[in-house]
Amino acid sequence: MTLYIVGFGGGSHEGMTIEAENAILSSDIIVGYTVYADLMKEIFPEKEFFSTPMMQERERVRYALEKACECTVSLICSGDSTVYGMAGLAYQMSDGYPQVKIVPVAGVTAALSGNAVLGAPLTHDFAVISLSDLLTPYEKIECRLRCASEADFTIVLYNPSSKKRSDYLKKACEIMLQYKNEDTVCGYVRNIGRKEEESRILTLGELKDCCVDMFTTVFVGNSQTRIINGKMVTPRGYRDV
Amino acid sequence: MTLYIVGFGGGSHEGMTIEAENAILSSDIIVGYTVYADLMKEIFPEKEFFSTPMMQERERVRYALEKACECTVSLICSGDSTVYGMAGLAYQMSDGYPQVKIVPVAGVTAALSGNAVLGAPLTHDFAVISLSDLLTPYEKIECRLRCASEADFTIVLYNPSSKKRSDYLKKACEIMLQYKNEDTVCGYVRNIGRKEEESRILTLGELKDCCVDMFTTVFVGNSQTRIINGKMVTPRGYRDV
Numbered sequence: 001m002t003l004y005i006v007g008f009g010g011g012s013h014e015g016m017t018i019e020a021e022n023a024i025l026s027s028d029i030i031v032g033y034t035v036y037a038d039l040m041k042e043i044f045p046e047k048e049f050f051s052t053p054m055m056q057e058r059e060r061v062r063y064a065l066e067k068a069c070e071c072t073v074s075l076i077c078s079g080d081s082t083v084y085g086m087a088g089l090a091y092q093m094s095d096g097y098p099q100v101k102i103v104p105v106a107g108v109t110a111a112l113s114g115n116a117v118l119g120a121p122l123t124h125d126f127a128v129i130s131l132s133d134l135l136t137p138y139e140k141i142e143c144r145l146r147c148a149s150e151a152d153f154t155i156v157l158y159n160p161s162s163k164k165r166s167d168y169l170k171k172a173c174e175i176m177l178q179y180k181n182e183d184t185v186c187g188y189v190r191n192i193g194r195k196e197e198e199s200r201i202l203t204l205g206e207l208k209d210c211c212v213d214m215f216t217t218v219f220v221g222n223s224q225t226r227i228i229n230g231k232m233v234t235p236r237g238y239r240d241v
Numbered sequence: 242m243t244l245y246i247v248g249f250g251g252g253s254h255e256g257m258t259i260e261a262e263n264a265i266l267s268s269d270i271i272v273g274y275t276v277y278a279d280l281m282k283e284i285f286p287e288k289e290f291f292s293t294p295m296m297q298e299r300e301r302v303r304y305a306l307e308k309a310c311e312c313t314v315s316l317i318c319s320g321d322s323t324v325y326g327m328a329g330l331a332y333q334m335s336d337g338y339p340q341v342k343i344v345p346v347a348g349v350t351a352a353l354s355g356n357a358v359l360g361a362p363l364t365h366d367f368a369v370i371s372l373s374d375l376l377t378p379y380e381k382i383e384c385r386l387r388c389a390s391e392a393d394f395t396i397v398l399y400n401p402s403s404k405k406r407s408d409y410l411k412k413a414c415e416i417m418l419q420y421k422n423e424d425t426v427c428g429y430v431r432n433i434g435r436k437e438e439e440s441r442i443l444t445l446g447e448l449k450d451c452c453v454d455m456f457t458t459v460f461v462g463n464s465q466t467r468i469i470n471g472k473m474v475t476p477r478g479y480r481d482v
Contacts, residue, residue: 007353014263017349019255080353080363084477087357088364091474102472104357106349108258112248112321116328116345122321123329124377125385127368127394135478136365144366144392151388152381153368231343233332236325237376 003068003100005090007081007107010193011039015113020105028071031064036078039194061089068100079109084130084158110217111156114189117199119231121187121219125153131168132159145172149179154225154234157218160188161211169218173208176220180204185221187232188212201232244309244341246331248322248348251434252280256354261346265315272305273317280435281317302330309341320350325371325399351458352397355430358440360472362428362460366394372409373400386413390420395466395475398459401429402452410459414449417461421445426462428473429453442473 004023009015024030030040030049037051050067052060064075077085087104094102115122127148133141148155155176160169176184182205189199190213202210204220212218225234245264250256265271271281271290278292291308293301305316318326328345335343356363368389374382389396396417401410417425423446430440431454443451445461453459466475 009258014260015258015347017250017256017258018262021259022255080356082356082361082363083353083367084364088361088474088476089481091361091469091472092476094470104361106256106353106357108347108349109353112324112347112350112353115321115323116347120323120329120332120345122323123325125368125370126324127366127389129366135476135481137479140393140479144394147388147392148368148394151385153385153389228332229335231332233329235333235376236329238378238381240330240376 001068001070001100002072002103003064003090004074004103004105005081005085005087006074006076006105007079007085007109008040008076009079009108010113011078012193013043015108015193017105017107020107023105024074026072027074029067030074030076031060031067032076033060036076040076057086057089058093061086061093065090065093065097065100069097080107081105083109083128110158110192113192114217114219117189117192117197118187118201118219119228119233121154121221121225121232121234123234123236124222126156127153128156128158130158131165131172142175145175146179149176152222154222155220157220159214160216160218162214169210169212170208173204177204177208180220181223185225185227185232186219188216188218190216192217201227201230242309242311242341243313243344244305244331245315245344245346246322246326246328247315247317247346248320248326248350249281249317250320250349251354252319253434254284256349256434258346258348261348264346267313268315269312270308271315271317272301272308274301277317277319298327298330299334302327302334306331306334306338306341310338321348322346324350324369351399351433354433355458355460358430358433358438359428359442359460360469360474362395362462362466362473362475364475364477365463367397368394369397369399371399372406372413383416386416387420390417393463395463396461398461400455401457401459403455410451410453411449414445418445418449421461422464426466426468426473428460429457431457433458442468442471
C-alpha cells in the first residue's frame with residue numbers, strides 16, 4: 001500500500017497544497033507528532049489519527065510503515081515532508097517493507113512561508129541551516145555559518161533555540177558578524193501561518209541580543225537586502241538596482 | 242487594491258497551495274510570463290490573462306502594479322513567489338503605488354518539488370544557488386559554490402544551463418569536485434510536476450559530463466547522502482545512522 005509523507009505547510013488549510021489535502025483525504029489513518037496531529041484534526045475532523053509525542057520519530061515512522069502494509073497511511077510533517085522532516089527517515093527504515101510504496105508530498109517549508117510574511121528576503125541564493133546539534137556536531141554547524149556568511153548567502157535558521165540551547169542564536173550571530181555587517185537586515189517569524197503569528201524586522205546587531213523560541217524561523221539578509229516600505233527585500237542579483 | 246504575487250508550484254493543479262488557488266480565483270486579471278500563463282489557463286480557463294514574453298519582467302510587474310490600482314491582480318510565478326521570482330521586484334517597483342497592497346503567496350519551489358521526486362535529498366542543511374550570471378557576477382557564483390561545498394551542504398542548482406552558458410554546469414561540478422568526492426550522490430529533475438517530467442540519479446563525476454537544459458533542477462548531495470532503493474536520501478544529521 002502507499003505511505004504518503006505529507007508536508008502540510010504552516011498548519012492552516014490554505015497553506016497546504018491540493019496534493020497534500022488529497023493524500024490526507026485518501027488515507028485510512030494519519031500518523032504524526034501530537035501538536036501537528038491536533039492541527040490537522042481541526043481541518044479533517046472525520047479522519048482517524050495516531051499521534052506520538054516529540055522525539056519519538058523512529059517509533060512514529062515504524063508505526064506508519066507497519067500500518068501501510070495493510071492500508072493507506074499519511075505520515076504528516078509541518079512545512080515540507082523532507083526538510084528537517086520525516087521522508088528521509090522513512091526511506092532509511094523502509095527495509096523489510098517492500099510492499100510499502102513511499103510517496104513524499106512536498107510542502108511549503110518555513111523558509112518559504114516565513115519569507116512571504118517578511119516580504120521577499122529569499123529572492124536570490126540562500127542557505128538553510130538548523131542550529132540543533134542533536135544529530136550534528138556543533139563544529140559542523142559553525143563551519144556552515146562561517147561559509148554561508150563568507151559567500152554572502154541570505155541565511156535561514158531553523159531550530160534557532162531550545163531550553164538546552166538558549167544561547168545558540170547569539171553564538172550564531174557572533175559568527176555571522178565576523179563576515180556580515182551589523183546593519184545587515186534580518187527578520188524572524190514565529191508561529192508562521194497560525195493564529196499567534198508574529199514577525200519582526202531588525203538588524204543583525206539587534207538579533208544577537210534577541211530571545212526567540214523553537215517555533216521561530218530566523219532570516220539573515222545578504223549584503224544587498226534592504227527594507228522597502230517595512231518589508232525585508234533582497235534584490236534579484238548584484239547588478240539589479 | 243491587492244496585488245497577489247502567486248507562486249503556483251510546478252504547474253499542476255495538485256502542486257498549488259489552496260491559498261494560491263484562492264488568490265487566482267479572487268483576481269480580476271492574472272499577469273505572467275507566456276509559458277506560465279498558458280499552464281494556468283488550462284486550470285482556470287474562465288479567468289482573464291495578460292502575458293508577456295521572457296525577460297520582460299519589469300514591464301510585467303509595471304503592468305501588474307498599474308492594473309492593481311483599479312482591480313485585484315495576481316502576478317504568477319512558477320515555484321515560489323520570491324525564490325528567483327517576482328515578489329522582490331514588485332516591492333522594489335512599488336514606489337508610486339501606495340494604494341496597492343502587495344501580498345506574496347508562497348509556493349513549492351523546484352528545490353522542494355524536485356526533492357520529493359528524487360526521494361529525500363534535502364533532509365538536512367542545504368544551499369540554493371542559481372548558475373545564471375545575468376544579474377550576478379560569475380565570481381560571486383563561484384565563491385558560493387566553493388563555500389557551500391567546503392561546508393558540506395547539499396546543494397541545489399537552479400538555472401544550470403542555457404544556450405549562452407552551456408558549459409556552466411560542467412564548470413560548477415569542477416569547483417564542487419575540489420571539495421566533494423566524485424562518488425557524491427547527485428540527481429536532477431526536468432519539467433517537475435509536468436507531463437514530460439524526467440529524473441535521474443547519478444554521481445558528481447557523471448554529472449560533470451551531463452547536458453541539462455534550463456528546465457532542469459540539479460541536486461548535489463552532502464557527504465552522507467546515499468541511494469536507498471533507487472532514491473536519493475540524505476540522513477537527518479551526522480550522528481543519525
